[in-house]
Amino acid sequence: MAKIKWLWSIAIAMGIVLLYASLSAYFVKIDGWYFQLKLPPLALSPKGMAIGWSIAYIVNIAIIARLIFYREHAPIILPLVIIGIVNIIWCMCFFTFRCALAGFILLIIQCILVFAVFIMLIRRDSLSMILSQPLLAWYIYLTVTNYYIYVLNI
Numbered sequence: 001m002a003k004i005k006w007l008w009s010i011a012i013a014m015g016i017v018l019l020y021a022s023l024s025a026y027f028v029k030i031d032g033w034y035f036q037l038k039l040p041p042l043a044l045s046p047k048g049m050a051i052g053w054s055i056a057y058i059v060n061i062a063i064i065a066r067l068i069f070y071r072e073h074a075p076i077i078l079p080l081v082i083i084g085i086v087n088i089i090w091c092m093c094f095f096t097f098r099c100a101l102a103g104f105i106l107l108i109i110q111c112i113l114v115f116a117v118f119i120m121l122i123r124r125d126s127l128s129m130i131l132s133q134p135l136l137a138w139y140i141y142l143t144v145t146n147y148y149i150y151v152l153n154i
Contacts, residue, residue, distance in 0.1 A: 006069060013064035016077075017057050020084030027091035033098055040148035042141075056138045060084075063117075063128045063135075073128075076120050083113045100150035107143040114139050 030046055044052060064080055067073045086106055094103035114136045121129035 006065075009065040009068040010061070012068055013061045016064060016081060017061050017084070020081075020088055021053075021057050023088045024084075024091045027088070027096050029095050034095070037149060038152040040145060040152060043145050043149070052138060052141075056135055059131050059135050063121075063131050066125060066128045070125065073121075073124050076117060076124070076128075079113050079117050079120075083110050083117075086110050086113070094146070100146060100153060104143065104146045104150050107139065107146050111136070111139045111143050 060080065064077055067077050067080075086109055090103050090106040090110070093099050093106060114132065118129060118132045118136055121132055
């Protein structure tokens with residue numbers, strides 16, 4: 001019974017993350033505009049970003065699956081889903097509307113949300129709390145990179 005519950009938890013978590021990952025990817029267009037941007041030295045190549053996002057999505061799936069499995073922690077899923085929704089909006093703002101400032105503001109919101117999730121997990125689920133640390137580091141990296149993209153391209 002526990003194995004089936006774990007499988008359902010993982011399947012639901014994968015569905016949630018894959019939904020917002022695919023919607024985010026819909027708005028990502030690496031075209032001439034992107035290649036004309038002055039990027040900071042710390043910016044990863046598109047392949048590096050793909051690897052970083054893949055790791056972030058896997059970590060997200062693991063955290064959400066654990067929160068679903070242990071139902072008493074399920075309310076913490078909401079901020080994680082909001083992070084995914086804000087990520088879709090970030091992709092729209094940055095790649096479709098080409099507005100790095102709006103992207104920077106949205107990434108600050110995401111950092112606050114990931115930090116809030118980290119705080120909520122401290123006493124509830126230590127493994128999920130540990131898994132949220134690289135997620136927080138990733139969003140801080142993205143925020144700093146987006147800030148420098150904005151500053152360099154004003």
